[in-house]
Amino acid sequence: MSKEFNNKLLTTAASMRENYLAHISIDCVVFGFHDECLKVLLARFEGEDDWVLPGGYVEKKEDLFDAAKRILEQRTGARNIYLNQFKTFGKIGRSEFFFKDIPDDVWYRERFITIGYYALVDFSTLDPVKDVFSDDCSWHDVKLKPNLVMDHNEIYDSALKQLRRDLNYKPVGLNLLPEKFTMPELQKLYEIILDRKLNRGNFYRKMMRYNILTKLDETKRGGAHKSPNLYVFNLDQYNKALEDGFQESW
Amino acid sequence: MSKEFNNKLLTTAASMRENYLAHISIDCVVFGFHDECLKVLLARFEGEDDWVLPGGYVEKKEDLFDAAKRILEQRTGARNIYLNQFKTFGKIGRSEFFFKDIPDDVWYRERFITIGYYALVDFSTLDPVKDVFSDDCSWHDVKLKPNLVMDHNEIYDSALKQLRRDLNYKPVGLNLLPEKFTMPELQKLYEIILDRKLNRGNFYRKMMRYNILTKLDETKRGGAHKSPNLYVFNLDQYNKALEDGFQESW
Numbered sequence: 123m124s125k126e127f128n129n130k131l132l133t134t135a136a137s138m139r140e141n142y143l144a145h146i147s148i149d150c151v152v153f154g155f156h157d158e159c160l161k162v163l164l165a166r167f168e169g170e171d172d173w174v175l176p177g178g179y180v181e182k183k184e185d186l187f188d189a190a191k192r193i194l195e196q197r198t199g200a201r202n203i204y205l206n207q208f209k210t211f212g213k214i215g216r217s218e219f220f221f222k223d224i225p226d227d228v229w230y231r232e233r234f235i236t237i238g239y240y241a242l243v244d245f246s247t248l249d250p251v252k253d254v255f256s257d258d259c260s261w262h263d264v265k266l267k268p269n270l271v272m273d274h275n276e277i278y279d280s281a282l283k284q285l286r287r288d289l290n291y292k293p294v295g296l297n298l299l300p301e302k303f304t305m306p307e308l309q310k311l312y313e314i315i316l317d318r319k320l321n322r323g324n325f326y327r328k329m330m331r332y333n334i335l336t337k338l339d340e341t342k343r344g345g346a347h348k349s350p351n352l353y354v355f356n357l358d359q360y361n362k363a364l365e366d367g368f369q370e371s372w
Numbered sequence: 373m374s375k376e377f378n379n380k381l382l383t384t385a386a387s388m389r390e391n392y393l394a395h396i397s398i399d400c401v402v403f404g405f406h407d408e409c410l411k412v413l414l415a416r417f418e419g420e421d422d423w424v425l426p427g428g429y430v431e432k433k434e435d436l437f438d439a440a441k442r443i444l445e446q447r448t449g450a451r452n453i454y455l456n457q458f459k460t461f462g463k464i465g466r467s468e469f470f471f472k473d474i475p476d477d478v479w480y481r482e483r484f485i486t487i488g489y490y491a492l493v494d495f496s497t498l499d500p501v502k503d504v505f506s507d508d509c510s511w512h513d514v515k516l517k518p519n520l521v522m523d524h525n526e527i528y529d530s531a532l533k534q535l536r537r538d539l540n541y542k543p544v545g546l547n548l549l550p551e552k553f554t555m556p557e558l559q560k561l562y563e564i565i566l567d568r569k570l571n572r573g574n575f576y577r578k579m580m581r582y583n584i585l586t587k588l589d590e591t592k593r594g595g596a597h598k599s600p601n602l603y604v605f606n607l608d609q610y611n612k613a614l615e616d617g618f619q620e621s622w
Contacts, residue, residue, distance in 0.1 A: 143395050143483065143485070144394050144395060145393050145394060145395055145396055146395055146396065146462075146485055180462065180485070182483070183464060184464070185462060185463050185464050186460065186461070186462025186463065186485060187462070187463075189462075207459060207460060209457060210436065210457060210460045210487050211436070212396075212430065212435060212436025212437070212439075212487070213435050213436065213437075214433060214434070214435055233393065233432070235393070235396055235430070235436060235487075237460050237462070237485075287541065287617065290540065290541070291537065291540070367537065
């Protein structure tokens with residue numbers, strides 16, 4: 123650790139203890155999609171080589187979910203992002219060893235159990251914000267994700283797994299696709315998240331069964347092939363499905 | 373609160389603070405299945421009318437998951453139960469008000485963020501164990517679940533929702549059904565968890581697609597109808613699916 127970074131840790135520790143709940147932190151895995159590309163938001167501590175997930179702590183009089191929203195807003199400027207709590211990580215030593223250069227009793231070096239949230243946003247609409255400890259906060263293509271310190275690789279993997287699993291019972295695509303989109307555009311979004319090709323017929327049938335799409339009386343122009351149909355999300359159905367989950371057809 | 377219960381809280385508080393991580397607790401929703409009946413394990417504080425989920429705290433040098441296993445073992449005597457972390461609850465006031473009769477600075481009255489785990493076991497094989505604070509710990513039919521204090525109704529609802537959702541991507545039934553079982557017996561287990569009737573043909577096709585069953589060259593005898601086929605779980609496939617989840621057929 124650089125001397126400057128260390129000093130910053132030591133001088134802020136007392137006010138952290140005063141304002142935040144001990145032993146509890148939040149880490150956010152913010153996935154960004156745009157133009158057929160999936161990225162993740164990462165921060166780099168001042169003077170360090172390695173990257174971390176953007177995170178923070180819970181104020182003593184703040185709901186856990188409000189803390190997650192606040193942390194995400196501080197890093198992206200965005201409010202009202204749909205946040206999914208996916209897992210809580212609590213292994214001994216998951217973060218403590220990273221702060222080995224500061225004394226045992228300093229806030230940051232204590233044991234933290236961290237609650238993971240993920241979000242999926244359009245990265246072209248958000249400007250990442252550095253915090254006081256970082257010299258960089260930026261979008262990274264998931265195919266070229268750098269190594270993360272502490273247990274943040276594990277947290278990232280877990281978030282990606284959950285995002286992929288959630289595709290089976292929650293809708294996705296609103297605010298990520300143009301308002302009017304084609305079925306191949308929607309399928310591409312799923313393929314990029316899942317990192318594999320999907321069967322066109324199965325995908326179409328599954329999507330129509332979810333009952334969240336409205337087919338328009340328009341087609342998309344300009345392609346070499348037959349103009350594909352355009353769709354919009356039915357917002358009532360979409361939000362209902364986001365809340366209740368898709369009913370699996372047993 | 374009874375005076376005895378209060379005294380127990382006050383006399384144990386100092387050793388709690390010494391041994392456990394502040395602000396973090398664990399609550400377990402232990403579902404029990406046997407003979408077409410679904411129950412949940414509940415405890416009742418000494419001298420109180422209302423019930424709580426069995427729970428506990430995390431030792432200062434103990435992995436979070438080990439703490440959950442320890443707490444479950446202390447209440448059921450069972451090791452190696454498959455535990456699912458499903459959600460972490462962190463609203464202001466979720467547990468604090470319940471302990472209003474003790475001073476603000478006593479361990480139990482502080483703010484706790486609680487990590488929820490659920491399990492599904494055969495309740496006929498386990499004898500619930502009271503802890504030092506409870507005068508009862510017992511199985512309750514989910515259809516007749518009593519009111520729970522603090523935010524434990526919300527935690528219970530969330531666990532049941534997750535258990536039902538998990539049926540879509542994890543196998544269930546091992547240790548809950550006889551070693552050799554019929555497809556109707558397996559379907560009944562799903563119907564009782566989901567609390568609704570399922571279509572027989574769809575259920576059969578879905579189960580066979582999951583590839584976790586081996587059909588035996590035996591049939592079950594003694595029924596009025598045609599003897600139904602018997603199945604066993606393919607343990608390799610079952611455990612693999614438990615680890616990786618079912619691949620949804622996009």
